[in-house]
Amino acid sequence: MNKIMKVQIMKSLFPIVPILLLIGFSPYPAVKSSNDVPTKLYIMDMVYNNLGKSPRESKFNNPDYLKKSGYNSMAPHWYVQCGITYDQLEKGIVPEGSDERKWIEANAATLKEKIRAAKKAGIELYPFTDFMVVPKSVWTKFGKEMVGESFREKAVSGEYHQPDINQEMTQKILRLQIEEIFQTFPELDGLMLRFGETYLHDTPFHLGGSPLNSKGAGGIAGHIQLIKLLREEVCVKRNRKLFYRTWDFGNFFHENTAVYRAITDSIEPHKNLIFSIKHVRGDFLRTLAFNPTLAIGNHQQIVEVQCQREYEGKGAYPNYIAKGVIDGFEEYAPLIKSGRPQGLNDIKDSVQFAGVWTWSNGGGWLGPHIKNEFWNELNAFVMAKWAQNPKRSEEVIFRDFARIKGIPEEDIATFRELCLLSEKAVLRGKYSTFGGGYNLTWTRDEFINGAGSVQGFIKKITDEDLIEKVLDEKLESVAMWKQMVKLANQIDAKDKSLNEFLRTSATYGRINYDIHAQSWIVMLLGYSGDKKGIYNKERIREAITRYDELWQEWNELKKSSPSCATIYQPNGFAIRGHLDIFGNPETGIGATIDNYRKIK
Numbered sequence: 001m002n003k004i005m006k007v008q009i010m011k012s013l014f015p016i017v018p019i020l021l022l023i024g025f026s027p028y029p030a031v032k033s034s035n036d037v038p039t040k041l042y043i044m045d046m047v048y049n050n051l052g053k054s055p056r057e058s059k060f061n062n063p064d065y066l067k068k069s070g071y072n073s074m075a076p077h078w079y080v081q082c083g084i085t086y087d088q089l090e091k092g093i094v095p096e097g098s099d100e101r102k103w104i105e106a107n108a109a110t111l112k113e114k115i116r117a118a119k120k121a122g123i124e125l126y127p128f129t130d131f132m133v134v135p136k137s138v139w140t141k142f143g144k145e146m147v148g149e150s151f152r153e154k155a156v157s158g159e160y161h162q163p164d165i166n167q168e169m170t171q172k173i174l175r176l177q178i179e180e181i182f183q184t185f186p187e188l189d190g191l192m193l194r195f196g197e198t199y200l201h202d203t204p205f206h207l208g209g210s211p212l213n214s215k216g217a218g219g220i221a222g223h224i225q226l227i228k229l230l231r232e233e234v235c236v237k238r239n240r241k242l243f244y245r246t247w248d249f250g251n252f253f254h255e256n257t258a259v260y261r262a263i264t265d266s267i268e269p270h271k272n273l274i275f276s277i278k279h280v281r282g283d284f285l286r287t288l289a290f291n292p293t294l295a296i297g298n299h300q301q302i303v304e305v306q307c308q309r310e311y312e313g314k315g316a317y318p319n320y321i322a323k324g325v326i327d328g329f330e331e332y333a334p335l336i337k338s339g340r341p342q343g344l345n346d347i348k349d350s351v352q353f354a355g356v357w358t359w360s361n362g363g364g365w366l367g368p369h370i371k372n373e374f375w376n377e378l379n380a381f382v383m384a385k386w387a388q389n390p391k392r393s394e395e396v397i398f399r400d401f402a403r404i405k406g407i408p409e410e411d412i413a414t415f416r417e418l419c420l421l422s423e424k425a426v427l428r429g430k431y432s433t434f435g436g437g438y439n440l441t442w443t444r445d446e447f448i449n450g451a452g453s454v455q456g457f458i459k460k461i462t463d464e465d466l467i468e469k470v471l472d473e474k475l476e477s478v479a480m481w482k483q484m485v486k487l488a489n490q491i492d493a494k495d496k497s498l499n500e501f502l503r504t505s506a507t508y509g510r511i512n513y514d515i516h517a518q519s520w521i522v523m524l525l526g527y528s529g530d531k532k533g534i535y536n537k538e539r540i541r542e543a544i545t546r547y548d549e550l551w552q553e554w555n556e557l558k559k560s561s562p563s564c565a566t567i568y569q570p571n572g573f574a575i576r577g578h579l580d581i582f583g584n585p586e587t588g589i590g591a592t593i594d595n596y597r598k599i600k
Contacts, residue, residue, distance in 0.1 A: 042274070042302050042355030043387045045380065046075040046128060046192075048362025052201035058373060060360040060380070063121035070384040073124035075192040075243070075357060076114070080127045082203045083108035084180040086138050089173060094137045100205040104135065108184060115187050124189040126243055129181075130198045131230075132163045132174055133208035143207070145169035165211035165226050174211070178233045182240065190241030191234060192276065195248065219252060223263045227273075235272035243302060243357075245276040246293065255281045260293040267299070274300040274354050279325055279344070284363065285311055285440050287431045289335040290328065290342050295350035302355045303344060307379035310364025310445050312426055315376040316565035317509030318484060319426055320419035322382035326394045331427060348390040356387040365575060367446035368565040372501045374405075378419070406494035418487040418506070421480050429477030429513040434470055435460050446566065447573040447583045448515070450592035451523045458527050467524045474517035481510035501563040508564060511554045515568075518547040519589050526596045535599050544593055 045066055049055045059065045066074060085094050085104055094101045118125050132146075139146075143155040146163040154160035163170045182188060198209040212222040227244060234242040246254045253259055254277065264275065275297075282288045284306035294301060305325050308315045324330075328342030341347050344356070360380040361373070370376075378401055385397045398419070402412045432439060439454045451458065461470050488506040493499050521543035529535030551570070558564045570590030571583025585591060 040072070041353075041387050041390075042073055042357070043071045043384050044073040044075050044126065044302065044355065044357040045071050045360050045384070046077060046357065046362065048077050048128075048359055049202070050362075050365060051199050053366075056361050058361045059377075060373075063118040063123040066123055067121045069381060070388045071123065073126060073189070074118060075126045075128050076118075077362070078111055078114065078127045079107065079130075079203055080111060080181055080185060080188070080191075081129050081131070081133050081177060082135075082206050083111050084177065084184050086135060086173075086176065086180065088180055089138065089176050090141075093141065094135050098137075100135055100137060103205050111185060115185060119187050124241075125187070126190045126192045126241060127188065128194050129191045130194050130208070130210075131226075132170065132177065132211050133198065133200065133203065133206045134173065134177070136205055136207050138173070139207040142169055142173065146173065161207040162209045163211040165222050165229075170211055171229060174229065175233055178230075178238075182238055188240065190243065190272065192243040193230065193245055195245045197247075220259060220262050223253060224266045227263070227267050231267065231270060231273055235270045239272065241272045241274065243274050243276045245304075247276075247278060247304075254278065255291055255293060257292050257296060261297055264297045264299050269298050269300075274302050276302050276304055276357060278304045278306075283311075284309055285431075286329060286427055287331050287335075287436075287440060289332060290340075290346075292340070295341060295347040295352050297352065299352065300354035301352045302357050303353075304357050304359070305379075305383050306359045306363050307383070308359065308361050308363060308376045311441060311443065312430060313509070313512070314364065314368050314445070314565075315361075315370045315373065316368040317505050317512060318375060318418060318422035319509075320375075320378065320422050322379045322386075323394050323398075323420070324423055325383065326386055329427070330424070331431075331433065344386070345390070356383050358383050364445040368567065370565045372505075372563050374498065374501060375505065405498065407491060408493070411491045411493075414487050414490050418484050418491075418502075421484050421487075422509070425477045425480035425484070425509070425513065428473045428480070429516050432457070432470060433473060434466050435464075441573075443516075443568070444573040446568045447571050448519070448568055448589040449572045450587055450589045451527065452587055452592075453572065454523070458523060461524065462528055462531065467528060471517075471521055471524060474513075474520045478510070478514045478517050481506070481513050485510050497563065500561070504557065504561040504563050505565075507557060507561075508554075508567075511550050511557065512568065515547060515550045515554075515589075518543040518550065519593070522547070522593055522596050526592075529599070537599055540596055540599060544597060547593060 045060055047056050047058050047060050063074065083104060085101060087093070094104060115125060139161060143161065144152045146167050146169050147155045147160060148164045148167070151160045151162070165171065181191070195210060200206060212219060212226060230242050230244065234240050246260065248254050253263060267273070277291055277294055278284065279291055279294070280288050281291045294303065307321070309319060309321065312319050324343070326344045328346070332342045336342055347353050358380045360376055381401045382394060382397050385400065386392060386394060395416070398416060399412055402415050407415050427433065430443060435457050439457045442449055442454050461467055485503070485506045488502040491499065491502055522540055525536050525540050554567050558567050569583045570588045570593070571585045572587030574582060574584035574587065
């Protein structure tokens with residue numbers, strides 16, 4: 001690191017140094033040393049819908065099913081903040097009889113039915129809530145008072161809709177919002193604060209966003225101010241639970257231990273205040289380390305685990321992640337210092353650990369769209385049952401699931417071998433054991449990006465003369481998928497449709513990861529040829545021929561197999577417009593392959 005870089009880093013840290021100095025001097029005790037310790041762990045699930053699309057159909061929407069599966073709570077994707085009229089702010093501010101008010105009232109009526117069903121099943125409710133989103137009528141009248149002075153003109157013109165927690169009107173409306181939420185839906189046990197992202201695709205009559213939009217010292221101070229307000233209104237005044245998510249972008253609150261302590265050490269612990277943190281140091285991706293902000297500080301923490309991974313097929317093919325989340329993934333060894341936590345088993349006895357929150361379904365934006373939740377259900381079952389009794393081993397719980405699903409005792413070892421192979425194959429085929437994980441987001445949802453998305457990784461691998469090792473790794477993944485297909489064919493479950501799905505989904509994964517492997521041959525050898533001016537034409541052409549054959553086979557699988565998920569697109573991941581979401585052909589793997597077809 002050169003001297004200029006060091007100076008720049010010190011300047012960027014300077015605004016938060018005074019706050020960081022307080023970290024070691026918190027006046028608050030560790031949470032489990034007080035009488036505020038929860039008597040049970042939270043075992044929570046959420047079905048997250050594709051934004052702007054029809055709500056997901058899933059057995060996990062059924063509170064009776066959740067209860068039977070070991071869950072005690074839900075964080076449903078319900079938009080409770082959009083089920084209130086703000087009459088306490090000003091009577092009729094959302095006009096009676098208007099389309100805006102009719103939509104709000106209809107949403108509230110639907111939510112009340114869902115709440116009744118959940119409470120009847122004995123499930124606690126902590127809806128996923130966007131602070132601050134308000135009706136357009138409210139924003140039209142008060143928006144200019146909810147933003148910073150420099151944005152007021154744009155707020156009036158309708159160009160800007162970002163509330164600011166420092167504004168008195170923002171705080172006033174937030175307090176009223178909380179009051180009306182609990183008056184309208186008194187059976188709610190609390191709220192799950194969605195932080196980091198706010199989307200309005202499914203709320204046509206609302207505007208707004210997170211009241212925190214800055215980082216550095218301003219971000220720390222803003223979080224402290226917001227948490228204190230919510231703690232007072234939700235936890236203290238109303239004796240309800242508040243789950244405060246730390247998720248954000250840019251290595252700020254979510255994964256920076258100094259910032260996490262600077263914020264949370266400034267907040268007095270409360271039995272109803274829990275911080276929600278993803279198990280991984282970043283988004284739900286492999287080759288990122290276990291989150292270092294877990295099991296530190298003075299507050300309760302619930303751990304977020306995605307069971308349907310948008311970067312890894314969304315349940316279209318075998319992808320068993322529960323063992324890695326509980327015991328640590330194989331790639332963690334070089335990423336994490338010896339003795340540091342690598343999985344939930346390493347933090348289950350910590351004073352902070354308060355439970356697990358699974359995303360059984362959801363994440364990302366589009367497909368693949370699945371017809372069978374089996375692989376998501378496996379991950380969710382193991383996580384929920386482990387949280388019920390963290391002394392039980394992952395393998396014992398895994399075998400329980402297999403028996404419930406009617407897999408014969410003599411086939412359970414085969415089923416487990418298949419699942420453990422999936423963990424290894426995904427790492428080697430989708431990610432890499434080389435190069436520091438530059439290709440983390442190469443594929444997302446149903447899209448496969450082209451070479452432009454992984455240029456840093458390609459350059460590093462080429463410069464370090466690792467091309468053949470990386471290509472061997474991709475082919476090793478394909479060999480694992482072929483073995484998984486063989487294993488799937490050996491399993492004879494009582495449910496014959498499950499047998500068909502196991503074979504189809506394993507074949508789906510084999511085709512998918514073979515396309516990955518052929519793509520990497522073209523990308524790496526193509527880049528090397530671009531650099532040297534001499535191409536290995538035979539290998540590139542063979543890979544392209546195989547690539548074309550695999551896409552044809554994939555389409556045939558989709559047509560012939562009733563349980564097959566929708567297949568990928570050779571386009572780059574891209575979001576366009578408010579509700580229309582399309583891949584970008586210009587940035588996809590298809591464009592990269594077509595470029596190297598031209599080699600003479």
